[in-house]
Amino acid sequence: MTINRATITTSITRLTEAMERDFDMLNTADGALGDGDLGITMLRGMRAINEDIQGLPDDLGLALFQCAKSFTKSSGSSYGTLLATGLMAVAKTLKGKTEIEAAQIGNLVSVALDQMQARGKAQLGGKTVLDSLDAVAKATYNKTDAKDIADAAATAVDTALKEFRNKKATIGRARIYAEKSIGLDDPGMLAMNRIIKALADRQGTNNNNKTE
Numbered sequence: 433m434t435i436n437r438a439t440i441t442t443s444i445t446r447l448t449e450a451m452e453r454d455f456d457m458l459n460t461a462d463g464a465l466g467d468g469d470l471g472i473t474m475l476r477g478m479r480a481i482n483e484d485i486q487g488l489p490d491d492l493g494l495a496l497f498q499c500a501k502s503f504t505k506s507s508g509s510s511y512g513t514l515l516a517t518g519l520m521a522v523a524k525t526l527k528g529k530t531e532i533e534a535a536q537i538g539n540l541v542s543v544a545l546d547q548m549q550a551r552g553k554a555q556l557g558g559k560t561v562l563d564s565l566d567a568v569a570k571a572t573y574n575k576t577d578a579k580d581i582a583d584a585a586a587t588a589v590d591t592a593l594k595e596f597r598n599k600k601a602t603i604g605r606a607r608i609y610a611e612k613s614i615g616l617d618d619p620g621m622l623a624m625n626r627i628i629k630a631l632a633d634r635q636g637t638n639n640n641n642k643t644e
Contacts, residue, residue, distance in 0.1 A: 433533070433534045434491070434531045434532065434533060434534070435492070435531060435532050435533070435534060435536075435537075436488045436530060436531040437488060437489070437492070437495060437530070438491070440488065440495055440496070441485055441488065442493070443631055444478070444482055444499070444545060445479055445482070445485075445629050446522035446630045446631065446633065447481075447520055447627060448477050448478040448479065448481075448482045449625070449630070450626050450629070450630035451471070451475045451477075451478045452624070452643075454471065454474075454626045455472075455474075456471060456472060456477050456488075457471070457622075457626075458470045458472035458579070458619065458622065458623055459472065460567065461616070461617055461619045461622050462619040463489075464616050464619075465599075465601065465605070465613055465616060465618065465619055466515050466605045466606060466619055467469065467605075469509070470509075470619045470620075470623055472591065473507045473509045473512050474512075474623055475503050476506040476507050477502075477506045477507055477512055477515075477589045478503075478504040479506070480498070480502040480503060480505060480506035481499045481502045481503055483502070484498060484499075484502050487515040487626045489566060490530045491525075491527065491528060491529070491530060492523075492526040492527075492529050492530060492531070492532065493507040493523045493524065493525070493526040493527030493528060493529065494504070494527065495518055495523075496521070496522055496523035496526065496634060497519075497523040497524075498532060499519060499523075500516040500519035500520045500523060503515065503516050503519070503588070504516045509562045509639055510604075511561070511619075511620055511623070512550055514548050514551060514553075514561065514620075515548075515587075517548050518543075518545070518547055518548040518549050518565075519541045519543030519544065520547075521543050521547035521548075522543055522544050523542050525539075525543050533578070534576065534577070534581055535575065535576040535581075537572055537575075537581050537585075538568075538569055538572035538573045538574065538581070538614040540573060540607035541565055541569040541572065542569045542570050544565065545562060545565040545566060545569055548561070548562060548565070549562055552603075552604075554603045554604070555603070557602075558601065558602045558603030558607075559600070559601040559602065559621070560601075560603050560604055560618060560620055560621065561568070561600050561618075561620035561623070561624045562587075563592055563596055563621060564592045564593070564621045564624040564625065564628070565580075565619075565624065566583075566592075567584045567588040567591060568588045568589060569590060569626060570588070570628040571587065571588035572583060572584050572585055573620055575613035582603060582631075582632035582634065583632070583634075585627065585628050585631075585632050586628060586629050586632040588604055588623065588628075589621075589625040589628045592621065592625075593617055593621050593622065593625050594619070596618060597615065597616070597617055598615055599614065600613055600614050601613035601618060604620070606618060606619070606632040
């Protein structure tokens with residue numbers, strides 16, 4: 433399977449629909465460990481990208497750069513900035529290409545993770561979105577079949593969310609809640625869970641902000 437402009441536009445549609453659906457869930461999760469506006473950030477960002485969907489160029493790098501730019505303009509939140517940073521890193525890698533093979537996904541996730549980690553000055557293991565991306569990168573490494581990649585990525589974000597749920601947040605705003613963060617999903621990890629599941633076209637069941 434090759435990834436091209438059509439793949440990106442389809443992904444944008446899925447992500448926008450997912451953020452519309454999960455708006456309240458993300459706000460609620462963020463309200464327990466943050467400002468309570470993560471759903472707003474994600475929905476505004478995806479709506480902004482969706483507004484420009486018809487004008488996306490065939491060049492994958494330029495298309496993703498435009499998406500990152502649109503997302504950034506819609507919100508000045510730290511999470512939005514972090515996502516845009518990862519997206520821009522991938523855009524730089526793909527500049528000049530109109531299509532790529534699905535086998536490159538694992539490497540691209542690693543590229544995004546590295547830049548996001550550098551921007552956020554955070555280490556893995558702190559119960560953040562970085563831990564979700566690390567799980568996806570490892571799960572999709574060296575996989576070539578599109579379905580296998582999608583299945584592995586969807587399973588990885590579910591597993592990461594579950595594994596970190598009962599750990600204490602040590603990075604970001606959630607760290608101020610210390611022991612109270614134990615037993616709660618990190619909002620950023622939860623958002624990435626919904627992003628990856630939407631991109632993989634896998635729908636999870638959610639109950640009390642917990643994706644099993």
